[in-house]
Amino acid sequence: MSGILFPATWSPYAAGAGIGVLVCLSFLLCNRPLGASSAYVKARGLLEKAIDPHVEEKKEYYREIPPRVDGVLMLLPGIIIGAFIAAILSGQFHLSWVPGLWSAAFGDNAIVRFIAAFVGGIILAFGARWAGGCTSGHGISGTSQLSLASIVSAACFFIGGIIVAFVIFHVAGV
Amino acid sequence: MLQGCDAAMPLLTRLHRNGKVQIAIGLGIGIAFGFLLQKGGVTDFNVIVGQLLLENFIVIKVMLSAVIVAMIGVHLLVHFGYAELKVSPGSLGSNMIGGLIFGAGFALLGLCPGTIAGAAGTGALDALFGGITGMLVGAGLFADFYPKIKTRFLSLAPLPADTLYGLLHLDRWVVIGIAEVVMIGILLLLAYLGW
Numbered sequence: 001m002s003g004i005l006f007p008a009t010w011s012p013y014a015a016g017a018g019i020g021v022l023v024c025l026s027f028l029l030c031n032r033p034l035g036a037s038s039a040y041v042k043a044r045g046l047l048e049k050a051i052d053p054h055v056e057e058k059k060e061y062y063r064e065i066p067p068r069v070d071g072v073l074m075l076l077p078g079i080i081i082g083a084f085i086a087a088i089l090s091g092q093f094h095l096s097w098v099p100g101l102w103s104a105a106f107g108d109n110a111i112v113r114f115i116a117a118f119v120g121g122i123i124l125a126f127g128a129r130w131a132g133g134c135t136s137g138h139g140i141s142g143t144s145q146l147s148l149a150s151i152v153s154a155a156c157f158f159i160g161g162i163i164v165a166f167v168i169f170h171v172a173g174v
Numbered sequence: 175m176l177q178g179c180d181a182a183m184p185l186l187t188r189l190h191r192n193g194k195v196q197i198a199i200g201l202g203i204g205i206a207f208g209f210l211l212q213k214g215g216v217t218d219f220n221v222i223v224g225q226l227l228l229e230n231f232i233v234i235k236v237m238l239s240a241v242i243v244a245m246i247g248v249h250l251l252v253h254f255g256y257a258e259l260k261v262s263p264g265s266l267g268s269n270m271i272g273g274l275i276f277g278a279g280f281a282l283l284g285l286c287p288g289t290i291a292g293a294a295g296t297g298a299l300d301a302l303f304g305g306i307t308g309m310l311v312g313a314g315l316f317a318d319f320y321p322k323i324k325t326r327f328l329s330l331a332p333l334p335a336d337t338l339y340g341l342l343h344l345d346r347w348v349v350i351g352i353a354e355v356v357m358i359g360i361l362l363l364l365a366y367l368g369w
Contacts, residue, residue, distance in 0.1 A: 009212075009213055009214065009215040010213040010214065012214050012215065012232050012235035012236045012239065013235060013239045013361070014213075014239075015210045015211075015213045015214030015215075015216075015236055015239075016214060016235060016236040016237065016238065016239025016240040016242075016243075017239045017240065017242070017243045018206075018210045018213075019207065019210050019211075019214070019236065019239075019240040019243075019244075020239065020240040020241065020242065020243025020244040020247060021243060021244075021247065022203055022206055022207055022210070023240065023243075023244035023247070023248065024243070024244055024247035024248055024251060025203060026203055027248050027251055027252075027257040027258075027260075028186070028251055028256055028257050029186075029189060029190075029199050029203075030190065030196060030199055030200065030203070031186075031190040031257070031258070032260060033260050034203065034207065036286075036287040036288035036291065037287040037313075039287075040287060040309045040310060040312075040313045041313045041316075041317065043310060043313075044310045044311075044313040044314045044317070045317070047310065047314075048314065059317050059318070059320070060320055060321055060324075061316065061317035061320040062317060069197065070193065070196060070197060070200065071196035071197055071199055071200025071201075071203075072200060073200070074197050074200035074201040074204055075200055075201075075203065075204040075207065075288075076204065076291055077201065077204065078200065078201045078202065078203065078204015078205045078206075078207065078208060079204045079205075079207055079208035079211065079288060079291040079292050079295065080208060080291050080292070080294050080295040081201075081204070081205050081208060081295065082204060082205035082206060082207060082208025082209035082210075082211075082212070082292070082295065083208035083209065083211055083212040083217050083291070083292035083293070083294075083295030083296050084208070084295035084296065085205070085208075085209060085295075086208070086209040086210075086212035086213055086295075086296075087212055087217075087295060087296040087297065092212070092296060093296055093297050094296070094297045095297040095299060096297060096298060096299065096300075097299050097300050098300065099218075099219035099220055099223075099284060099298070099300070100219075100220050101219065101220045101223050101224065101284075102219065102223075102284070110300075113300050113304070114300055114303065114304040115304070116282055116283075116304070117282075117283050117284075117300040117301065117303075117304025117305045117308065118304040118305070118307060118308040118311075119282060119308060120279045120280075120281075120282030120283025120284070120304075120305065120308060121279065121283055121290070121304060121305040121306065121307065121308020121309040121310075121311070121312060122279070122308045122309075122311050122312035122315065123275060123276075123278050123279030123282065123283075123308075123312065124276060124279025124280060124282075124283050124286065124287065124290075124305075124308070124309060124312065125279070125287070125308070125309040125310075125311075125312025125313045125315075125316065126275060126279070126312040126313075126315060126316050127272050127273065127274070127275030127276030127277070127278070127279055128272070128276050128279075128287055129272070129312075129313060129316040129320075130268065130271060130272030130275055130276075130316065130323065130327075130328075131268060131269050131271075131272025131273045131275075131276055132262065132264075132268055132269070132272065134276065134286055134287040134288065135237070135280075135286040135287070135288065135289075136207075136286075136287070136288045138269075138273075139237055140237060140240045140241055140244060141244065141260075142261075143241050143245075144240075144241050144244035144245040144247075144248050145245075145248060145249075145259050145260070145261050145337070146245070146337045146338040146339060146346070146349060146350070146353065147261040147262070147264070147336065147337055147338075148264055148333045148334075148335055148336060148337055148338055148340070148341060149261075149262060149263065149264020149265075149268070149269045149333060149336070150264075150269075151338065152264060152266070152269040152270055152273065152333065153264070153269040153270075153272065153273040153276075154273070155273070156269065156270050156272075156273025156274050156276070156277060157273050157276050157277050157280060157286075158226075158277065159273075159274065159277060160273060160274035160275070160276065160277015160278055160280070160281075161226045161276075161277035161278075161280040161281045162226050162227075162228065162277075162281075163277070163281075164226075164277060164278045164280075164281035164282065165223060165226035165227050165281035166226075166227065168281055168282060169223065169227055170227070
């Protein structure tokens with residue numbers, strides 16, 4: 001058992017197949033697809049609710065995705081904990097501000113990278129909620145159900161991602 | 175439906191409605207998901223941006239392997255009455271525009287909503303303080319603009335069917351069979367090309 005836990009990474013096929021099993025478990029045990037992006041809406045809604053308890057009456061979106069501590073929200077701390085355990089066990093936990101490919105293109109200024117990640121996060125959440133899901137909800141759970149909305153979304157995630165990545169790293173980057 | 179469901183469905187329905195158990199299951203699935211994302215290598219900015227720059231194909235390998243297993247698994251669960259499909263109608267106004275916006279964020283952040291949380295767990299402080307905070311701001315902005323976006327964009331150019339087999343007017347299992355062969359073929363081709 002310990003032999004499986006310590007390598008830095010597994011074969012992508014094995015890790016992917018395991019994620020496929022989790023999608024099945026989510027349908028069986030929770031009656032829903034496995035998707036990460038709604039957890040951010042719930043977390044954000046809870047923050048707003050702490051300031052204004054009537055936010056659900058005022059904002060239609062929080063009536064559709066209610067700000068509650070539930071199984072959907074718990075995915076978020078779960079993913080952080082699970083990746084932390086995996087990284088610690090295999091000696092892959094490193095505190096860092098600037099990823100390698102980023103610093104190769106834009107230098108190792110942590111503030112510049114922080115701003116890019118912050119703006120990227122805003123755009124990513126906005127796009128995920130606009131499309132109704134993200135790489136896990138549409139890309140894996142939705143395409144597994146052969147949902148046309150999910151297949152179109154997943155294709156556009158990568159079309160948009162590839163175009164913008166080439167512009168950022170090959171045109172703008174040095 | 176078929177036999178199994180008669181005994182299992184009331185039990186499963188009770189499980190689905192038990193809020194406290196659902197919190198525990200959600201956390202458990204999240205932990206397993208985060209663990210597997212790190213083991214698949216996709217909590218690493220360099221791996222995701224490398225995929226978008228077509229320099230490695232790890233993200234595609236992880237995703238296709240997941241879909242190959244989940245497509246069979248979920249449809250078997252549904253066939254035997256242990257689960258129901260959750261398919262919503264789509265539109266170009268929602269899925270194409272939203273998907274392309276998502277792609278821009280995907281490239282700039284170098285991670286997606288699940289993998290940012292995973293990257294934060296592996297010590298990536300730009301993901302933890304920049305990416306996750308940005309996600310919370312973006313989700314709030316979307317909630318503010320939702321009524322306008324909903325009426326102007328989300329039902330623009332609806333898709334002609336909800337599912338691929340509905341679009342093709344073919345039996346569900348025939349399409350599943352073809353999709354599985356195509357996905358396994360892509361993985362074999364990537365391995366053959368040494369990507």
